[in-house]
Amino acid sequence: MNVKEQSTGERSGVSPPVDGTANSFGATGGLTPPRSPGSSIKRWFAERLPITGVQLEELTNEPVPAHLRHWWFCLGGTPAYLFVVQIVTGILLAFYYQPSPQTAYQSIDTITNQVAFGWYIRGMHKWAATLMIAAIILHQMRVYFTGAYRQPREINWMVGMCLLLCTLIVGFTGYSLVFEQLSFWGATVAANICDTVPYFGVFAKRMLLAGDSYNDNTLSRFFILHAAVLPGLMILLIGIHVAILRLQGVSELRFENEPADAPKHFDFFPDHFYTELIIGLTLMILLSVLATVLPVTLGPKADPLTTPEVIKPEWWFYVSFRWLKLFSGTFAVLSSGFIVFVMFVWPFIDGWIRKRTRFSEASVWIGIVGVFLLVGLTVWEAIVEH
Ligand code: HEM
Numbered sequence: 001m002n003v004k005e006q007s008t009g010e011r012s013g014v015s016p017p018v019d020g021t022a023n024s025f026g027a028t029g030g031l032t033p034p035r036s037p038g039s040s041i042k043r044w045f046a047e048r049l050p051i052t053g054v055q056l057e058e059l060t061n062e063p064v065p066a067h068l069r070h071w072w073f074c075l076g077g078t079p080a081y082l083f084v085v086q087i088v089t090g091i092l093l094a095f096y097y098q099p100s101p102q103t104a105y106q107s108i109d110t111i112t113n114q115v116a117f118g119w120y121i122r123g124m125h126k127w128a129a130t131l132m133i134a135a136i137i138l139h140q141m142r143v144y145f146t147g148a149y150r151q152p153r154e155i156n157w158m159v160g161m162c163l164l165l166c167t168l169i170v171g172f173t174g175y176s177l178v179f180e181q182l183s184f185w186g187a188t189v190a191a192n193i194c195d196t197v198p199y200f201g202v203f204a205k206r207m208l209l210a211g212d213s214y215n216d217n218t219l220s221r222f223f224i225l226h227a228a229v230l231p232g233l234m235i236l237l238i239g240i241h242v243a244i245l246r247l248q249g250v251s252e253l254r255f256e257n258e259p260a261d262a263p264k265h266f267d268f269f270p271d272h273f274y275t276e277l278i279i280g281l282t283l284m285i286l287l288s289v290l291a292t293v294l295p296v297t298l299g300p301k302a303d304p305l306t307t308p309e310v311i312k313p314e315w316w317f318y319v320s321f322r323w324l325k326l327f328s329g330t331f332a333v334l335s336s337g338f339i340v341f342v343m344f345v346w347p348f349i350d351g352w353i354r355k356r357t358r359f360s361e362a363s364v365w366i367g368i369v370g371v372f373l374l375v376g377l378t379v380w381e382a383i384v385e386h
Contacts, residue, residue, distance in 0.1 A: 123291025184302030318381035
């Protein structure tokens with residue numbers, strides 16, 4: 001499609017004049033048969049949005065590689081879908097939530113026990129967060145083990161890493177908003193962890209708590225981060241992630257037992273659209289069942305003077321929490337930072353290993369060790385009290 005084609009009436013869906021006396025949109029007085037209201041609306045839009053059905057199809061209907069028929073390979077759509085659920089349910093919760101130490105706990109109690117369907121919206125929000133983190137981890141594993149981060153997709157891997165970190169911080173700030181004992185002490189522990197980082201630590205702690213210790217402004221800071229800054233940043237990052245995907249296309253995978261004449265692609269619309277629709281509907285049912293069968297509870301209210309015997313973060317931080325318990329303060333924090341840095345630049349490290357050494361598939365073994373550590377440390381933290 002070139003600019004010239006786009007600017008002509010025919011391409012833009014506007015009929016040419018039927019005789020010499022017609023105006024530029026073909027209005028010819030008595031000669032033109034009466035139009036149906038549908039065609040007038042179509043025409044109204046065509047005059048203002050000069051794009052035809054064919055052009056729209058060209059824009060949206062990209063051929064999708066055949067392996068994306070399987071859910072495991074198109075897992076990226078699942079966190080995107082759950083993110084939308086988070087935004088919608090989060091906006092509904094924000095109508096009632098009051099971010100201050102004096103009111104936060106009571107407002108969550110009101111949402112859970114008094115507001116119509118408040119328990120359901122809160123349950124959906126909490127469960128969608130849990131599933132979103134699980135889906136991102138699985139999506140990242142799929143990308144990693146299929147080598148889909150390799151050249152030319154290094155930048156998209158790093159954009160994905162930013163999305164992972166944002167999602168984890170959104171989870172952390174959301175957990176802190178409830179102002180129950182564990183959320184208060186969890187935030188305090190996180191701030192103390194920041195404090196152990198040389199040079200930058202004191203500043204990071206102050207930024208997090210809006211002061212040297214938990215105070216009246218801390219919760220509103222968490223709320224602004226949780227409900228505005230981070231979701232806004234994530235919308236931008238998801239936009240960049242998908243734009244890069246559209247520019248590069250999803251990586252093409254070949255399987256050993258694949259028949260040579262098997263179709264290599266299928267249409268985005270309607271085939272892939274239906275797959276995503278079914279995944280979306282299944283997720284809605286799953287979220288509703290989880291919110292009803294395993295409703296979100298409310299623990300005891302935060303008491304800054306009584307430290308709970310056991311302080312645990314949400315399950316997605318178990319791995320780092322166990323790591324921090326295994327090693328001493330500063331080393332544990334710096335080594336965690338180093339691991340995240342290595343994950344960020346992994347496509348380049350892997351590129352170097354493949355070019356300069358004989359261990360071209362080292363990434364598989366490193367990945368397997370990584371998954372064992374992730375699962376092992378998470379389960380360890382889950383089953384022990386301290
Ligand atoms: C909110 C979080 C995320 C969303 C919504 C998302 C969305 C998507 C979607 C829809 C795809 C298309 C293929 C597929 O479905 O697998 C994709 C591909 C990709 N994602 Fe993500 N993603 C997210 C997080 C991540 C993370 C954490 C990483 C890795 C650190 C990552 C790296 C990639 C890469 C490299 C591709 C290209 C894969 C290929 O071409 O086969 N993404 N993402």
